[in-house]
Amino acid sequence: MKLICLLTLLIHPFGLLAENNKTAREVVISGNDAMQFDLKEFSSSPGETISLSFKNIGSMPKIAMGHNLVILKKGISALSFGQRVLASGGNAANPLPSSLLSDVLAHTKLLGPGESDTITFDVSTDTGEYDYVCTFPGHFAIMRGKMIVK
Numbered sequence: 001m002k003l004i005c006l007l008t009l010l011i012h013p014f015g016l017l018a019e020n021n022k023t024a025r026e027v028v029i030s031g032n033d034a035m036q037f038d039l040k041e042f043s044s045s046p047g048e049t050i051s052l053s054f055k056n057i058g059s060m061p062k063i064a065m066g067h068n069l070v071i072l073k074k075g076i077s078a079l080s081f082g083q084r085v086l087a088s089g090g091n092a093a094n095p096l097p098s099s100l101l102s103d104v105l106a107h108t109k110l111l112g113p114g115e116s117d118t119i120t121f122d123v124s125t126d127t128g129e130y131d132y133v134c135t136f137p138g139h140f141a142i143m144r145g146k147m148i149v150k
């Protein structure tokens with residue numbers, strides 16, 4: 001009996017830890033000098049946690065070919081968001097004006113060649129399509145993708 005109590009005490013804290021640390025789904029995406037994401041679509045489940053690692057695998061200088069990955073809130077189109085970035089003064093040094101952050105679900109830093117950034121965020125329980133885009137000036141025309149929550 002004593003042994004069982006002791007075991008319960010030992011196991012219980014670990015059980016709580018496991019519940020609090022939901023396992024995150026890992027998503028890995030790269031961007032290159034041809035302004036392409038290697039992954040243009042990925043799926044996720046409503047409410048899950050995603051750990052997204054984005055890497056710039058190009059070799060061109062950051063000021064000419066930097067990349068970021070910006071996940072937009074539902075209903076915000078990557079194309080129109082890219083245009084608003086330019087209209088809001090976005091540039092190579094500041095590709096994501098803070099005035100537009102209310103439309104952003106999560107975003108990485110702007111990355112130069114060989115750099116990577118990992119972001120962790122909770123997916124909405126609202127199913128549907130969420131656009132993502134690189135907001136470095138001009139890249140939104142082709143550097144886009146979709147997270148599909150289903």
Ligand code: CU
Pocket residue numbers: 031035065066067068134135136139143
């Ligand atoms: Cu880019």
